[in-house]
Amino acid sequence: MPRNPLSEQMSPSTQPNPPRAPLEVKSVKLGAVSPQTGHRAAGSGRLSRPCPRAPWRRDGAATRWRSRHLGAEPPHGGATTSRRSHRPPLPAATSPRLPPKLLLAPRPLRRRLPLAVAAWRCGEGRLAPPPYLLPSLSTLSLLHPLPLRAAPSMFGLEKPARSGGFPNMASVGDFNALSSSIPATKVELSVSCRNLLDRDTFSKSDPICVLYTQAIGNKEWREFGRTEVIDNTLNPDFVRKFIMDYFFEERENLRFDFYDVDSKSPNLSKHDFLGQMFCTLGEIVGSQGSRLEKPIVGIPGKKCGTVIVTAEELGCCRDSVLMQFCANKLDKKDFFGKSDPFLVFHRSNEDGSFTICHKTEVVKNTLNPVWQAFKISVRALCNGDYDRTIKVEVYDWDRDGSHDFIGEFTTSYRELSRGQSQFNVYEVINPKKKGKKKKYINSGTVTLLSFLIETEVSFLDYIKGGTQINFTVAIDFTASNGNPSQPTSLHYMNPYQLNAYGMALKAVGEIIQDYDSDKMFPALGFGARLPPDGRVSHEFALNGNPQNPYCHGIDGVMEAYYRSLKSVQLYGPTNFAPVINHVARYASSVKDGSQYFVLLIITDGVISDMAQTKESIVNASKLPMSIIIVGVGPAEFDAMEELDGDVVRISSRGKFAERDIVQFVPFRDYIDRSGNHVLSMARLAKDVLAEIPDQFLSYMRVRGIKPSPAPPPYTPPIHVLQTQI
Known part of the structure; x- marks a missing residue:
């Protein structure tokens, strides 16, 4: 019978309760630790560690009783453990039956729920929470007795009806600890x-x-x-x-x-x-x-x-290390040649198992390899625990995948941080050979050549330092979109709701505009005949001013878009290269990290100038810019997937893009079937913008650009009051 992880009992031998100070309370936020102790076991990171048990938790009847009556004293005069008997019981007003849906939660997480249920009852009855709950509930802004309602979907309860006011407005009283958008x-x-x-x-x-x-x-x-x-x-x-x-x-x-x-x-x-x-x-x-x-x-x-x-x-350590290793006199594993060695790094887990975290490249046909330096985050290597065991295995690479095991050794981040020294020369041991041969010494040695610690900077570090995000939009005005006056057109101006172009533009633009101080955005169109002579343009200003194509805010861009639909004639073909080169010209003039450019292209069809677009993207990959492509309508977008270099890096004329700068999404994947366009726009914005910070950081790292120091916080002037005597 398969094991049910939701009802599995925790093993005391594998899940010990560490010693805790009096009145320690864990936060509802999973993984947070009491501010009184700050205790966390070395190497911990597993989410299955139980919270402190209730003071009356006992085996047998008292345990079953606890699941039915949280927060009151046990029946039959059940005694409490002396170590925790000082903790006061929850007040009667905060002692509800645990809702059935909560009993389905995994046991280690269920032990964190009394605080949430107590807070829920505090809100329902408008009672102040018990004093010993305040350290935990301070993260929920409950420093004062405020009403706190539980999530109806979680507890299976009807949401209380409001008395007056605006029915759809959020208030402080509606803040929900268990259903807030902050991940545990x-x-x-x-x-x-x-x-x-x-x-x-x-x-x-x-x-x-x-x-x-x-x-x-x-x-x-x-x-x-x-x-x-x-x-x-x-x-x-x-x-x-x-x-x-x-x-x-x-x-x-x-x-x-x-x-x-x-x-x-x-x-x-x-x-x-x-x-x-x-x-x-x-x-x-x-x-x-x-x-x-x-x-x-x-x-x-x-x-x-x-x-x-x-x-x-995951821990929150932002350090990374640049390491390089070499080996000497490794075992010979190939019959007709020497070994082809590579290293595999594993970090230890609390149950004694290991998780792979890095592989080096293979150095062919040598017993004395020197591997290339590699960079790895401390979070990936040991999750911030400097004494966590790191196991390094040495293999001889074989084409058929059956790599020969040469040997292994163990170390830790703390040992590696000593750098190149006699402490970081490791004997490679093969346990099987050691058990069979009495004169066995080792299967070679591995030496740490260099160890450099770097603190990773984040996207926000650059934003705080003053980097501006410049947003440009380019809209497809080709005839394949259909007549804008017809409801079947993708450009149809429905008076009651936005069309697909408008939703994509508003969803992405409203987020990006917060990172642009002047809120002035160039808005371009392509694939249309322009008045008065009817010439076809693939790079025209939506506001009709080619010398100044800037629009004020996203609302200004939307207004220029609707105005263009009434003045231009949809035509073709679908060419991307002109608008990409337009933004690239501006990006090429600012390479000091003070500005970064994001181009949003919204299109309905198959691209016509694929070769030229590839070349433009390869050239733009050296510049501080990213490209977002949103495909609207029912067309097939296989060619767009090729531009999105997540799997295979895009190339042109034998030259590969320096980095991945293109993100493509089809808009049809974000149409909410219930008709909730706000939800569709939010999901679209989240996915298309998710790669921007990483693309931004990749450019800054390659160019060696560090964030500028953040300006000092504003301090209001001090006015000295003078009094007359």
């Missing part, structure tokens, strides 16, 4: 597989994992991310991780699809399907050790293997 924590998902299907004839499969998430309120699956491809293996341990926001109160449905990659095409339908696995993020987090192992399904009549998904809470 960020978790990192590591994926491994065992015994995958072999779909290749003369070799093993080349697997890749694709993660999908399901949007709340509908059954639509959307791609979240992909791992790297690992060649010739049926037991992959993927290095690339998935980092997700974890919300306790939301059911986050996940789907892991596995494919055998046969070509460089990003289109998954062109690769062999290996199976899939369905679960929820809560199911992973709530499993023993936050480690979920499930069978892969999806191909009838075949055993598709198993997948292992491990979740770990």
Whole structure:
């Protein structure tokens, strides 16, 4: 019978309760620690650690009673443990029955709920929370007795009716600790597989994992991310991780699809399907050790293997390290030549297992390799725990994927931070050979050549330092959009709601305009005949002024867009290169990091000047700019996927783009079936803008541009009051 992670009992041996100071209270926010103690066990990051148990928690009847009557003294005069008996019981007014839906929560998370339920009752009865709840509830702005209502969808309750006022306006009293938009924590998902299907004839499969998430309120699956491809293996341990926001109160449905990659095409339908696995993020987090192992399904009549998904809470360390290693006198593994060695780095977990975090390149045909320096974040290497064990394995690479194990050694971040010294020369040990040969010494040595610590700067560091984001919009005015006066046209000006162009423009523009101080945006069009002579232009100003195409704010851009629809004639073809080159000319004049340019292209059809557009993008990848392409309408956008270099970096005339600067999304994927256009716009903005900070940082890092220091906070002038005597 399969194990149920939601009802599994915590093992005291693996989940100890660390010693805690009196009156320690954990926050409702998962992963937060009491401000009184600041205690966190070394190496902790697992989300399955239980909170302090209630003082009356006992085995048997008292335990069952606790699930039914939270917050009151146990029946039959049940004694409390002497270590925690000083904690006062919850007041009677804050002692409701725990709602049934909360009892379905994973046990380690369920122990965090008394505070939330108490806060809920405090709000319902408008009572001040007990004093010992204040340290925890201070994160919820409950320093004063304010009403706090629980999420109706979570507790299964009807939302109280309002008496007067505006029914749709939010208030402080509506703040909801359990359904706020702030994630409880960020978790990192590591994926491994065992015994995958072999779909290749003369070799093993080349697997890749694709993660999908399901949007709340509908059954639509959307791609979240992909791992790297690992060649010739049926037991992959993927290095690339998935980092997700974890919300306790939301059911986050996940789907892991596995494919055998046969070509460089990003289109998954062109690769062999290996199976899939369905679960929820809560199911992973709530499993023993936050480690979920499930069978892969999806191909009838075949055993598709198993997948292992491990979740770990991410720390907030912003340091990264640049390391370089070399080896000496490694074991010879190849019959006709020397070894082809590479290193694999793993970080330890609390249950004694290890999670892969980095692989070096392969150095061919040598027993004394010198690997290239590589950069890795401290968060990935040890999640901020400097004493966490790091295991390094040395392998001899084989073409068929059956790499030969040479040996291993262990270290820690603290040891590595000593840099190049006698402390960082490690013997490579093969346990099997050591057990068989009495005279065995080692299988070679690995030496740390350099160790450089860098503090990673964030997107906000540059914004605080004064970097401006310049936003430019380019709209497709080709005839394939249809007659704007007809309801079937993508440019149809509906008096009651925005068309697809308007929604995409408003969704993205309203966010970007907050990072532009003057709120003046160039607005361009392409593919139309212009009055009075009817010439076709692929780079015209929507406001009719080519010398000054700037519009004030997004509302000004929308007004210029509607005005252009009445004055120009839709024509063609669909050329992107002119508007890309237009923005590139401005970006090329400002390379000091003070400005960054974002071009939004909204189009309905297949691109006509693909070769010229590729060349423009390759050239623009050296400049401080990013390109967002939103495809509207029912057309196929396969060519656009090629421009979005997430999988295969775009190239032109044998020259590859310096970095990925293009993000493409089809607008039809964001149309809410319930007709909620506000939700559609919010989802669209989130996805198209998600890559901008990383693209921005990649440019700054390559150019070595550091953020300017933030200006000092404003201090009002002090007026000296003079009095007459």
